[in-house]
Amino acid sequence: MEFEKIKLEITDGYAVLYLNNPPVNALGQKVLKDIQKALQEIEKNPEIRAVIISGEGSKVFCAGADITEFADRAKGILPEVEGSVLFRQIELFPKPVIAALNGSSYGGGTELAISCHLRILAAEASMALTEVKLGIIPGWGGTQRLPRLIGKTKALEVMLTGEPITAEEALKYGLVNKVVPKDQVLAEARALAAKLAKGAPIAMREILRAVTLGLDTTIEEGLKIEKEGSKIVFSSEDAVEGRTAFFEKRPPNFKGR
Numbered sequence: 001m002e003f004e005k006i007k008l009e010i011t012d013g014y015a016v017l018y019l020n021n022p023p024v025n026a027l028g029q030k031v032l033k034d035i036q037k038a039l040q041e042i043e044k045n046p047e048i049r050a051v052i053i054s055g056e057g058s059k060v061f062c063a064g065a066d067i068t069e070f071a072d073r074a075k076g077i078l079p080e081v082e083g084s085v086l087f088r089q090i091e092l093f094p095k096p097v098i099a100a101l102n103g104s105s106y107g108g109g110t111e112l113a114i115s116c117h118l119r120i121l122a123a124e125a126s127m128a129l130t131e132v133k134l135g136i137i138p139g140w141g142g143t144q145r146l147p148r149l150i151g152k153t154k155a156l157e158v159m160l161t162g163e164p165i166t167a168e169e170a171l172k173y174g175l176v177n178k179v180v181p182k183d184q185v186l187a188e189a190r191a192l193a194a195k196l197a198k199g200a201p202i203a204m205r206e207i208l209r210a211v212t213l214g215l216d217t218t219i220e221e222g223l224k225i226e227k228e229g230s231k232i233v234f235s236s237e238d239a240v241e242g243r244t245a246f247f248e249k250r251p252p253n254f255k256g257r
């Protein structure tokens with residue numbers, strides 16, 4: 001697969017998708033199209049069981065939407081790939097997606113990161129939804145995901161002021177899984193992705209589905225989604241392998257069947 005604005009590395013059962021749009025990894029249409037194309041390939045490839053999204057060639061993770069493309073929007077020219085649609089595809093992705101934030105994120109860059117399932121943030125970095133400073137709103141899911149992740153009060157403070165959440169606050173508010181020095185972010189993400197790549201793909205898919213869909217509905221409906229997932233995994237070969245390996249006191253070898 002050839003890409004212009006991202007780099008894709010496939011290794012050890014997981015993929016690393018690097019944003020590669022210097023100087024600030026602004027999410028222009030070309031970048032969003034490349035991300036969407038790469039995710040379609042990753043989803044189809046059973047050898048890939050986890051995804052890392054990180055930044056390259058920039059001192060920030062991502063400076064958000066490409067502001068130079070806003071004039072078209074103002075004229076009513078709609079983008080081919082809408083960030084909010086792509087980020088929902090990431091949130092609904094059937095394999096774990098880890099955001100490796102090796103620099104600060106702004107606007108749509110933060111919205112990209114919070115559409116991922118897991119996040120590792122550089123201690124030197126921060127995460128901001130700066131749209132209000134440009135007279136617009138976090139239109140790529142930020143108004144919906146941030147309150148669900150850190151609570152309405154802090155989320156409103158972050159979105160109304162446009163001021164960044166520090167790495168320390170991000171950890172405290174549960175916005176990220178881990179904070180490490182910038183030069184260790186990718187290694188941490190790789191270690192996590194390699195661990196997930198040895199996991200049971202069907203079980204992980206059903207956990208992601210039950211949590212993502214369950215959070216947006218009633219507990220009764222959520223329990224129905226969980227029950228559907230349980231039914232699927234118990235009828236899988238992986239469930240047989242899981243309990244067999246347990247009794248044989250050996251690591252399971254999940255095939256995703």
Ligand SMILES: C/C=C/C(=O)SCCNC(=O)CCNC(=O)[C@H](O)C(C)(C)COP(=O)(O)OP(=O)(O)OC[C@H]1O[C@@H](n2cnc3c(N)ncnc32)[C@H](O)[C@@H]1OP(=O)(O)O
Pocket residue numbers: 023024026060063064065066067068083106107108109130131134137138139140
């Ligand atoms: C629904 C989603 C909406 C959104 O995401 S709205 C956009 C939200 N993003 C932001 O508010 C971040 C805007 N950018 C910045 O605040 C700063 O930049 C940085 C902190 C990221 C980096 O600052 P520094 O190191 O001083 O660099 P620099 O001179 O500001 O930027 C380098 C070049 O990159 C361009 N640029 C920066 N951000 C964007 C962007 N988001 N879209 C398009 N271009 C951007 C600048 O204009 C400049 O360009 P040149 O060198 O030609 O002057």
